[in-house]
Amino acid sequence: MSGRGTRTIKVDTLARVEGEGALYIKMAGDRVSDVKLRIYEPPRMFEAFLRGRHFSEAPDITARICGICPIAYQMSAVHAIERALGIKVDPAVRLLRRLFYCGEWIESHALHIYMLHAPDFLGYQDVIEMAKDHREVVEKALRLKKIGNRIVQLMGGREIHPISAAVGGFYKVPGKAQLRELMGDLQWALNTSLEAVRWTSTLQFPDFEQDYEFVALRNPSEYALCEGRLVSNHGLDIDPAEYEDRFAELHVKHSNALHSVVRGRGSYLVGPLARFNLNFDKLPETARQAATEAKLVPPVKNLFRSIQVRAVELVFACVEALRIIAEYEPPSAPRVDAPNRRGVGQAITEAPRGILYHRYAVDEKGTIVTAKIVPPTSQNQRRIEDDLREYAAQLAAWPLEEATWKCEQAVRCYDPCISCATHFLKVIIERE
Amino acid sequence: MSSEPKRKKKAGAKPTIGVFKFASCDGCQLSLLDAEDELLGVVGAVEIAYFPEASRNMVDGPYDIGLVEGSITTHHDAERIQEVRRKCKTLITLGACATAGGIQALRNWKDVDEFIRVVYATPQFVSTLKLSTPIAEHVPVDFELRGCPINKYQLIELISATLAGRKPNIPTYSVCMECKRKANVCISVARGIACLGPVTQAGCGALCPSYDRGCYGCFGPMETPNTASLTSQFRVLGQSDDQISRAFRSFNAWAWQFRRASEECKPT
Numbered sequence: 001m002s003g004r005g006t007r008t009i010k011v012d013t014l015a016r017v018e019g020e021g022a023l024y025i026k027m028a029g030d031r032v033s034d035v036k037l038r039i040y041e042p043p044r045m046f047e048a049f050l051r052g053r054h055f056s057e058a059p060d061i062t063a064r065i066c067g068i069c070p071i072a073y074q075m076s077a078v079h080a081i082e083r084a085l086g087i088k089v090d091p092a093v094r095l096l097r098r099l100f101y102c103g104e105w106i107e108s109h110a111l112h113i114y115m116l117h118a119p120d121f122l123g124y125q126d127v128i129e130m131a132k133d134h135r136e137v138v139e140k141a142l143r144l145k146k147i148g149n150r151i152v153q154l155m156g157g158r159e160i161h162p163i164s165a166a167v168g169g170f171y172k173v174p175g176k177a178q179l180r181e182l183m184g185d186l187q188w189a190l191n192t193s194l195e196a197v198r199w200t201s202t203l204q205f206p207d208f209e210q211d212y213e214f215v216a217l218r219n220p221s222e223y224a225l226c227e228g229r230l231v232s233n234h235g236l237d238i239d240p241a242e243y244e245d246r247f248a249e250l251h252v253k254h255s256n257a258l259h260s261v262v263r264g265r266g267s268y269l270v271g272p273l274a275r276f277n278l279n280f281d282k283l284p285e286t287a288r289q290a291a292t293e294a295k296l297v298p299p300v301k302n303l304f305r306s307i308q309v310r311a312v313e314l315v316f317a318c319v320e321a322l323r324i325i326a327e328y329e330p331p332s333a334p335r336v337d338a339p340n341r342r343g344v345g346q347a348i349t350e351a352p353r354g355i356l357y358h359r360y361a362v363d364e365k366g367t368i369v370t371a372k373i374v375p376p377t378s379q380n381q382r383r384i385e386d387d388l389r390e391y392a393a394q395l396a397a398w399p400l401e402e403a404t405w406k407c408e409q410a411v412r413c414y415d416p417c418i419s420c421a422t423h424f425l426k427v428i429i430e431r432e
Numbered sequence: 433m434s435s436e437p438k439r440k441k442k443a444g445a446k447p448t449i450g451v452f453k454f455a456s457c458d459g460c461q462l463s464l465l466d467a468e469d470e471l472l473g474v475v476g477a478v479e480i481a482y483f484p485e486a487s488r489n490m491v492d493g494p495y496d497i498g499l500v501e502g503s504i505t506t507h508h509d510a511e512r513i514q515e516v517r518r519k520c521k522t523l524i525t526l527g528a529c530a531t532a533g534g535i536q537a538l539r540n541w542k543d544v545d546e547f548i549r550v551v552y553a554t555p556q557f558v559s560t561l562k563l564s565t566p567i568a569e570h571v572p573v574d575f576e577l578r579g580c581p582i583n584k585y586q587l588i589e590l591i592s593a594t595l596a597g598r599k600p601n602i603p604t605y606s607v608c609m610e611c612k613r614k615a616n617v618c619i620s621v622a623r624g625i626a627c628l629g630p631v632t633q634a635g636c637g638a639l640c641p642s643y644d645r646g647c648y649g650c651f652g653p654m655e656t657p658n659t660a661s662l663t664s665q666f667r668v669l670g671q672s673d674d675q676i677s678r679a680f681r682s683f684n685a686w687a688w689q690f691r692r693a694s695e696e697c698k699p700t
Contacts, residue, residue: 042455042505043560048547049538053678060648064535064683067459067581111465115486126487128475138472146468157639159466160459160581161650164643172643251552258552334644408488417458 005029009392009404023411024254025388030396035385036254037411050371055081055362056338059165062358062373067160068111068417071104071152072351074165075226076358076373081167083241084345084362085338092331093169094226099179099324100155100165101225101349102317106148106189107159108352109272109310109317112415113196114141117307120409121203137199140192144314147189151182151321169335179325186322193314194290200308201294206406208391209301212383213262214274217350223275223282223316226349231278232268233299240348243357249374260379267382270354271414272309273300284323287315303387303413310415340366351376353415377416384414447595450482450495452516454502454509455536455564459581460527461485461501467584474588477595493519497594503529503536503564510561510570517571522594525567526587528580532652533686535580537564540686566686575600580650580683583635603634604655607647610638619646626666628679631657631689652684659693673697 009025026034046065050058058077063070075097082089089097114137115127124130131138149159155174156162164170215236219228231237238246249258262268277298280288291297291312300309346359354376361369391410395403451461465471465486481491498520504510517523525531533540539547540563548560567573577590586602593600603609607629611618619641620627627646629638633654640647653659659680666676677698680690 042509043548043551044455044505044534044536045539045547045551046535048550049535049542051550054675057678057682061535061682064457064459064580067457067462070457070459115465119488125489126483128480128487129489131472131475135472142468142471145466149466149468157643158581158636160462163640163645163648166645171640171645 006033007400009400009407011404011408021416023388023407025392025407027392027396030393032389032392035388035392037381037384037388038254039381047371047373050360050368053368054366055084055360055368056167056366058360058368058371059167060161060163063161063165065373065375066417069104069108069351069353069356070161071100071156071165072349072356073358074162075101075349076347076351076356077360078165078167079226079347079349080345080358080360081362082338082345083347084343084360085167085341086343087168087336087338089169089336090331090333092329093173093335095324095328096155096170096173096331097165098225099151099321099328100162102321102324103148103151103155105317105352106314106321107145107152108148108415109314110141110145110148112352113200113307113310113314114138114144116415117310117412118200118203120405120412121307140195144189144192144196147182147185148317150185154178154182166335166338168338169331169333171334173330173334175330176328179328183322183325186318186325190286190315190318190322193311193318194286196311196314197290197294197296197308200311201296203307205302205304207302208304208394208410210303210387210390212273212301213265213268214277214299215262215268215270215355215379216274216278217348217355218279219282221282223279223284223320224350226347230348230355232262233278234262234265236262240357241346243346243348243374244359244372247374247379249378258374258378259382260374261382267386268379269383270376270379271352272306272313272354273303274354275350276300276309276312283312283316284319286319287312290315303410306413306415340364353377353417354379375417377414380414380416384411384416446477446479447496448479448481448491448494449497449499449591450493450516450520451480451485451499452482452501453485454500454513454530454567455505456502456527456529456534458485458501460530460579461499463526463582463584463587464499467588470584470588474591478591495520496522497591498523499526500524500530500567501526503533503566504570505536505561505564507561513567513570522574523567523571524575524577524590524594525573526577527582528578528650528652528683529564530567531576531578531687532684532690533564533566535683535685537686538681539564541681564686577602578633578651579635583637586635605634606630606654606657607632607634607636607638607641607651610634610636611641614638614642616641619644620665620669624669626669626671626675626679628662631659631662631693648679649682649684649690652687653689657689659689660696663693663697 062073217224357374629647633651680694
C-alpha cells in the first residue's frame with residue numbers, strides 16, 4: 001500500500017465484544033484524519049427510570065445493564081447506597097462480597113481470554129473454529145469459566161442477574177461446608193490460571209506502547225475490588241465521592257455512550273492494565289511471581305498484553321477466593337438493617353473491565369431521587385479512539401483487510417462492554 | 433411454535449442459527465456461552481452462522497432458527513426486525529426484553545424526551561421511539577422464551593425440540609409449583625413476605641423464595657395469573673399501592689397482565 005491516498009477502515013459490526021458498536025477510521029496517506037468508535041446500541045436510560053424506585057431495588061435493576069458483569073453493578077449499587085444511608089456491613093459480608101466478585105472476574109476473564117481474545121492471536125474467526133485445533137485449551141477454558149460461574153451461582157442462585165445481593169448484605173449467605181465444596185475446583189482453577197499466564201506469554205504481541213494515564217481503585221491492604229481511593233500514575237488520589245469533580249462526561253454525536261475524560265487532561269485507561277500497574281504490590285505472591293516469570297513487570301504499556309494481565313488477575317481471583325473460603329465464618333445475620341434515610345452516596349468498584357461509578361441521592365422514604373452511573377467502557381471510549389489514531393497510522397502500509405482486523409483487535413483488547421456503555425463493535429478504515 | 437415440518441436439507445448440512453440483538457443487556461445470548469457443558473455439543477449439531485458476540489464470521493441468511501434478544505426502541509431497529517424475520521424460518525425470542533419490552537419499557541409510562549434529557553447532555557443526538565416494545569408487536573414470533581435472564585436448560589430444550597420438530601417441554605404454570613416441588617415453606621404465608629410467585633411463570637427454579645426473598649417476576653405472567661387476588665393479598669400484607677404497582681412494573685412491566693395490574697393500583 002502506498003503512503004498516498006485516503007482510505008477508510010470500517011468495521012460495521014464489531015465482533016466478539018459485548019454489545020453493538022462500529023469503528024470508523026479515515027486516513028489520508030499515513031495520517032489519520034478521523035476516528036470514531038460509534039456506539040449505536042440503543043439507549044436504555046437506566047438513570048432516568050431509577051428515579052422513583054426504592055433503593056432496595058437498585059441492585060436488581062442496575063444488574064440488568066449488563067448480563068456479563070451484573071455483580072459489578074450490584075456491588076457498586078449496594079456500596080453507594082450504604083454510603084448514602086451511613087450503614088456499615090458485617091466484616092464477613094465484606095469478605096463474601098469479594099468472593100462473589102472473584103467469581104465474576106474468573107468467569108468474565110476466562111470468557112475474554114480464551115473465547116473472545118485468543119482467536120485474534122491464533123488467527124481464528126471464533127472460539128468454535130479454534131476448538132477444532134485446540135480442543136483441550138477450549139475445554140479447559142470452559143471449565144475455568146464454569147468454576148467462576150459456580151461461585152456466583154452458589155452465592156447468588158444463578159450466573160446471570162444473581163438474586164442474593166442486597167443493601168446491607170445478602171438475602172441469604174452460604175454455609176461454611178457449602179463454600180468448602182468449591183475448594184477442589186478452585187485449586188484446579190488456580191493451576192489452570194498459572195498455565196494461562198504461561199500460555200498467553202507465548203503469543204505474539206505487536207510493538208505498541210502508549211503513554212497512558214492509568215486509573216484504578218487502590219486499597220492499602222489488598223488488591224482493590226470494592227473499596228479504596230481512586231488513584232492514577234499522573235498524581236490523582238481521591239475519594240470516590242470526588243469522582244465527578246475530577247472527571248467529566250461528554251456527549252458526542254456518534255455515540256450513545258458518553259465519553260469520560262479527566263478534567264483538564266483528557267483520555268485515560270481503566271481495567272486490568274491500570275490495576276496491574278498501580279497495584280502490582282498488592283497482588284498475592286503467587287500472582288506476582290507468575291507475572292515476573294512471564295516477564296510482565298509494571299508499567300505494562302502495551303495494550304495487547306492485557307490478555308496476559310487478565311491471566312495474572314485470574315491467578316489473583318483464584319488465590320483470593322481460596323483464602324476467603326478457608327477463613328470464612330458466616331456473619332451473625334445475612335444483612336444489617338437498612339432504614340430509610342435521606343442522603344447521597346457514591347461508590348466505585350472494579351468491574352472486570354475497569355472502574356464502575358455509581359451515585360445515588362435518596363429521600364427520607366428511601367426513594368431514589370437521582371442516580372448516576374459511569375460504566376468502564378464509556379471511560380475507556382475516548383482512550384480507544386486515541387489508541388486507534390496512533391495504531392492505524394502505524395498500519396498505513398498494510399493491506400486494508402489486515403489493517404482492519406488489527407484495528408478490531410486493538411479494540412477487543414479493552415474487552416469493551418457496549419451493553420454497559422449503552423453496546424457492539426463494527427471497524428471502518430477509510431483511506432484516500 | 434411453527435408446526436411446519438423441517439424442510440429436508442442436503443445431506444450433511446447442519447441447521448443454521450443466527451443470534452440477533454436489540455435493546456438488551458446481552459445476558460440471554462450469553463446463556464448460550466454459559467452452557468459450558470453443552471456448548472461444544474450444540475455447536476457440533478448446528479452451524480452458528482451469525483453470532484457477533486462470539487464470532488467475526490458473519491454468514492448471511494437465511495437461517496433455520498433465529499434467536500432474538502432485546503426489545504424494539506428505535507426506528508432503525510423496527511425496520512431491522514422485519515429483515516431478521518424474513519431471514520429466519522423459525523423465530524424465537526429470548527428473555528424479558530424481547531418478550532415483554534424489558535426494564536427499559538418503564539419509559540412507556542413516561543415522557544421519553546424527559547428521560548433522554550436526564551441522561552444525555554445533547555438530546556437531539558439521540559434517536560429513540562416513545563415505547564419499548566416486544567418483538568411480537570412487530571413480527572410473528574414462533575416461540576417466546578421467558579426469563580430475565582432465560583434459563584439456559586430451557587434454551588437447549590427449545591433448540592433441540594425445534595430441530596426435532598416437536599413441542600418443547602417448557603411449563604407455563606407458576607413459580608409456586610417449583611416451590612412446592614422443592615419443599616420450600618411458603619415465605620408469603622409463613623413470613624408475610626410479598627411474593628410475585630403465584631402470578632409468575634416458572635422457569636427459575638423458585639430461586640428467590642429459596643434465598644429468603646419474594647419472587648420479583650423475572651419470568652413474566654404465568655398462563656392464567658390472578659393478579660387482582662394477589663394485589664389484595666399484598667394489601668393485607670401492608671404493601672402500599674405504590675409498592676404494589678412497582679412490583680408489577682419491573683422486567684416484564686409491559687406484559688399486558690402485569691401492565692394492567694400495575695395500572696389498577698396506580699392510575700397513570
